[in-house]
Amino acid sequence: VGRSSLPDGALFLGLDSSTQSVKATVLSNELIIVASETVNFDSELPHYKTEGGVYRDPTDDGRIYSPTIMWVEALELLLEKLKPKINFSKVVAVSGSGQQHGSVYWKKGSQAVLSSLDPGKSLVSQLKDAFSTMDSPIWMDSSTTKQCREVENAVGGALELSKLTGSRAYERFTGPQIRKIYQTAPHIYENTERISLVSSFMASILVGCYASIDETDGAGMNLMDINKRTWSKAVLEATAPDLEQKLGNLAPACAAAGRISSYFVERHQFDKNCFVIQWSGDNPNSLAGLTLNTPGDLAISLGTSDTVFGITAEAKPSLEGHVFPNPVEPDGYMVMLCYKNGSLTREDVRNQCAEKSWDIFNNYLEKTPPLNGGRLGFYYKDHEILPPLPVGFHRYIVENFSDASSDNLKECEVQEFDPESEVRAIVEGQMLSMRGHAERFGMPNPPKRIIATGGASSNESILKLIAQIFGCPVFTVERPG
Numbered sequence: 001v002g003r004s005s006l007p008d009g010a011l012f013l014g015l016d017s018s019t020q021s022v023k024a025t026v027l028s029n030e031l032i033i034v035a036s037e038t039v040n041f042d043s044e045l046p047h048y049k050t051e052g053g054v055y056r057d058p059t060d061d062g063r064i065y066s067p068t069i070m071w072v073e074a075l076e077l078l079l080e081k082l083k084p085k086i087n088f089s090k091v092v093a094v095s096g097s098g099q100q101h102g103s104v105y106w107k108k109g110s111q112a113v114l115s116s117l118d119p120g121k122s123l124v125s126q127l128k129d130a131f132s133t134m135d136s137p138i139w140m141d142s143s144t145t146k147q148c149r150e151v152e153n154a155v156g157g158a159l160e161l162s163k164l165t166g167s168r169a170y171e172r173f174t175g176p177q178i179r180k181i182y183q184t185a186p187h188i189y190e191n192t193e194r195i196s197l198v199s200s201f202m203a204s205i206l207v208g209c210y211a212s213i214d215e216t217d218g219a220g221m222n223l224m225d226i227n228k229r230t231w232s233k234a235v236l237e238a239t240a241p242d243l244e245q246k247l248g249n250l251a252p253a254c255a256a257a258g259r260i261s262s263y264f265v266e267r268h269q270f271d272k273n274c275f276v277i278q279w280s281g282d283n284p285n286s287l288a289g290l291t292l293n294t295p296g297d298l299a300i301s302l303g304t305s306d307t308v309f310g311i312t313a314e315a316k317p318s319l320e321g322h323v324f325p326n327p328v329e330p331d332g333y334m335v336m337l338c339y340k341n342g343s344l345t346r347e348d349v350r351n352q353c354a355e356k357s358w359d360i361f362n363n364y365l366e367k368t369p370p371l372n373g374g375r376l377g378f379y380y381k382d383h384e385i386l387p388p389l390p391v392g393f394h395r396y397i398v399e400n401f402s403d404a405s406s407d408n409l410k411e412c413e414v415q416e417f418d419p420e421s422e423v424r425a426i427v428e429g430q431m432l433s434m435r436g437h438a439e440r441f442g443m444p445n446p447p448k449r450i451i452a453t454g455g456a457s458s459n460e461s462i463l464k465l466i467a468q469i470f471g472c473p474v475f476t477v478e479r480p481g
């Protein structure tokens with residue numbers, strides 16, 4: 001729909017269902033932000049008792065998940081908070097981002113529930129029994145290593161799986177997660193009629209039926225053939241039986257999922273012609289939102305996870321990193337690196353070394369020298385994705401940075417790192433990792449420029465350090481207002 005043909009006062013609603021919160025941004029016809037709202041899971045839905053929006057299972061090493069119904073309740077609360085700020089009947093299109101890889105398991109018979117929601121009742125009251133498991137595995141989970149190896153072995157190895165799906169098997173990817181449920185809770189798997197990603201789950205609620213998984217977020221499952229953009233029969237068979245019928249058809253990321261369901265028309269006064277555009281993963285949508293279309297540019301998203309991503313004309317999957325279909329260029333691809341220890345790990349060091357103050361944290365970054373007097377640190381509060389290492393804190397004194405031999409690295413104790421050094425070490429260690437892995441993955445080296453996004457991109461001290469380490473200018477998206 002061309003913007004010039006839109007009715008006066010037309011609005012666009014963007015939603016973001018992420019690890020710690022659900023957010024809404026409302027744009028005018030001129031793409032100006034006219035309203036925004038957030039629901040933070042921990043503070044505004046405290047009855048779920050999540051930490052950072054998640055549960056960590058003490059009985060199953062690495063199992064990290066979120067209560068599916070919490071996302072439903074947060075969506076409802078978000079719309080209630082937004083209602084006084086905008087006229088929902090002016091919204092001509094809704095779309096959104098979902099944290100990648102997270103999955104939702106719709107119980108048999110739930111399609112009928114979803115398509116006949118009573119506008120006189122809440123979503124929570126009608127969907128609380130719609131899932132075959134109330135626990136949604138999410139991207140922070142690292143409990144499926146066994147399943148990863150089984151799937152890789154079944155298709156000829158890690159590199160073969162990467163060439164087929166764009167990534168070797170990763171613990172957080174949805175395919176290994178589905179395999180674990182099939183193996184450890186077969187009754188749940190049997191009782192599941194549809195498996196959604198967080199992105200297609202939210203779209204399903206909005207359209208009142210099961211929305212397709214889009215080809216870009218679908219590439220984060222270790223289930224989709226990256227070149228054909230169809231489900232890979234070989235990998236589906238290696239994952240779990242009768243899986244394709246539970247996944248439904250894939251759809252292009254830029255397609256319309258349908259019109260908004262009558263539930264939202266009658267309960268929230270949306271216009272019945274309001275489009276719901278396919279949702280996709282948070283990182284692909286960041287690439288789209290940043291209009292990252294210049295080869296040589298890189299984006300760094302500093303959020304709960306940290307990611308580095310860029311565009312490429314051809315898919316060259318390898319044993320590190322990920323290749324996804326480009327969400328806005330039908331024939332192009334997106335390349336990405338992901339680090340689990342992002343903002344939450346930086347916050348931990350801030351709390352322990354900088355009196356819980358970003359001002360003090362930033363002052364330490366400003367006053368300590370580049371390369372930190374040889375103090376190099378790698379901090380894994382959670383099991384790290386890249387490199388795949390368990391929880392642990394590793395501090396080194398590097399005698400000579402031009403000597404890459406391991407005997408040049410002397411592991412040392414925390415006592416040898418004063419608070420200022422620890423602060424620089426966590427940020428420098430994270431950014432040096434990104435630069436090293438980006439070079440090895442064939443990303444631009446150095447990049448022409450870096451566009452920073454995500455919560456921590458508002459921290460100029462961190463951005464300065466990124467510019468020093470990558471050797472290029474760093475930009476952020478202009479924040480309106």
Ligand SMILES: O=C(CO)[C@@H](O)[C@H](O)CF
Binds near residue numbers: 220338
């Ligand atoms: O796992 C990731 C990407 O592969 C994370 O960036 C999640 O998308 C964060 F929600």
